[in-house]
Amino acid sequence: MGMRTSYHRSLFGLFRDHGLAALVLCACWLACTCCGAQDGVFEILRGNTVVGRIVVDREVKGGATSYSMVSAAMFDLVWKQHVRTSVTTQYVDGRVTGCKSSVHLNHALRDSSHLNSVGSKALYFVHPSEVYMAAPPTNEWTTARMYYEEPTGQDSIFVESALRDCPLERLAVGEYRLTLPNKSRNHYVYRNGTLHEIRVDRGWFDLVFRRVI
Numbered sequence: 001m002g003m004r005t006s007y008h009r010s011l012f013g014l015f016r017d018h019g020l021a022a023l024v025l026c027a028c029w030l031a032c033t034c035c036g037a038q039d040g041v042f043e044i045l046r047g048n049t050v051v052g053r054i055v056v057d058r059e060v061k062g063g064a065t066s067y068s069m070v071s072a073a074m075f076d077l078v079w080k081q082h083v084r085t086s087v088t089t090q091y092v093d094g095r096v097t098g099c100k101s102s103v104h105l106n107h108a109l110r111d112s113s114h115l116n117s118v119g120s121k122a123l124y125f126v127h128p129s130e131v132y133m134a135a136p137p138t139n140e141w142t143t144a145r146m147y148y149e150e151p152t153g154q155d156s157i158f159v160e161s162a163l164r165d166c167p168l169e170r171l172a173v174g175e176y177r178l179t180l181p182n183k184s185r186n187h188y189v190y191r192n193g194t195l196h197e198i199r200v201d202r203g204w205f206d207l208v209f210r211r212v213i
Contacts, residue, residue, distance in 0.1 A: 041213040044073050056147045065091040067144035082106050089144040096137045099160040124163050139165050150190045
């Protein structure tokens with residue numbers, strides 16, 4: 001039982017820290033993929049095996065921009081684990097005004113976060129019980145935005161799942177390392193300004209998110 005619990009926690013932490021980017025119901029993901037409404041698709045690979053996909057979308061209306069990252073993956077760890085995450089991020093006039101993220105393992109909600117700005121204050125909620133009011137985030141860069149733009153010259157990223165800024169390092173031309181609150185890291189690789197892949201390094205359980213569209 002202890003080994004199974006450890007697997008659950010490690011898998012849950014893996015997707016929570018990515019912030020992505022994060023999943024909703026697999027049926028929703030399939031619908032988006034089939035109808036062609038997505039802006040980009042990334043395969044999730046464990047070793048050389050494709051275990052899932054991430055669909056990303058951006059909508060711009062006037063001064064408002066909305067990002068969506070939806071993903072579903074299936075892992076065989078002792079038994080099959082279906083992981084679904086969803087991340088949405090809203091900007092108004094270039095500033096983050098709200099975001100939501102959730103992680104589901106099989107049929108259970110394992111993690112969620114929520115930020116909603118109202119005037120000069122914002123309500124922050126991080127599962128299961130961290131709730132507070134504070135100033136809205138001032139960092140204009142989020143993990144959602146990184147799917148669409150290379151963070152040239154940036155030294156921190158607002159991570160939606162943690163609702164806080166995390167340090168970003170430039171490793172080489174087009175390569176960056178984002179260090180998350182638990183000290184785990186994601187490596188972002190851009191080619192000619194376009195995100196090509198994200199290497200999710202968690203020691204015994206590493207994944208690659210690789211662009212296919």
